[in-house]
Amino acid sequence: MAKMTKAEGTAIGFFIVIGTPIFAAYKLVESIGWVLPVLGVMGILAIYLWFQHNKRQKRIAYLRGKYSDDRVVQNILNALVWQGQTEEQLRDSLGSPVEIDQKLMKTKSRNVWKYQHKGANRFGLRVTVENGHVVGWDKKV
Numbered sequence: 001m002a003k004m005t006k007a008e009g010t011a012i013g014f015f016i017v018i019g020t021p022i023f024a025a026y027k028l029v030e031s032i033g034w035v036l037p038v039l040g041v042m043g044i045l046a047i048y049l050w051f052q053h054n055k056r057q058k059r060i061a062y063l064r065g066k067y068s069d070d071r072v073v074q075n076i077l078n079a080l081v082w083q084g085q086t087e088e089q090l091r092d093s094l095g096s097p098v099e100i101d102q103k104l105m106k107t108k109s110r111n112v113w114k115y116q117h118k119g120a121n122r123f124g125l126r127v128t129v130e131n132g133h134v135v136g137w138d139k140k141v
Contacts, residue, residue, distance in 0.1 A: 063092065081127055085134040090127060098123065 004012075029037055063073045067089070075082060076093045085093070090113065097113035104110075108131050116124030118140075127137040 066092075081125075081134060081137050083134055083136070087129055087132050090129070090134060094125075094127075097127075 025037070060073065060077065063076055064070070067073055067076075072089065075085075076089060079093050081090065081093065094115055097115055098117045099114040101112040101114070102109070111129045113127040113129060114123040114125070115127070118124055123140075125137065125139050128135050
């Protein structure tokens with residue numbers, strides 16, 4: 001009996017993982033028809049969309065209560081960065097940075113918040129924060 005290679009084992013595992021649900025769905029449709037499975041999928045999709053909508057509405061209500069300014073809330077929801085933005089608004093807008101470089105000077109503190117890690121000390125977005133407010137950013141494309 002010939003020994004199976006790693007690639008062959010992976011391919012067989014892949015076909016089992018992918019093929020089993022497809023075969024089960026085929027047998028289900030063959031026995032009860034298309035109507036119930038389609039309605040089931042549509043129901044699951046509707047529940048998922050309702051859940052996402054509800055989650056977004058809760059986030060909007062939370063941000064409106066926190067900032068009391070619809071322009072700021074819309075900027076945060078659109079994941080924007082702007083000059084004068086506070087650290088808290090930046091964190092609400094983009095999430096926690098991958099890394100923060102800190103530099104303390106006599107009259108101010110300067111932090112560079114790094115997002116979108118690309119590799120060794122390479123980031124897609126660097127936001128400069130001085131004394132708790134955004135003063136600039138550098139976005140790589």
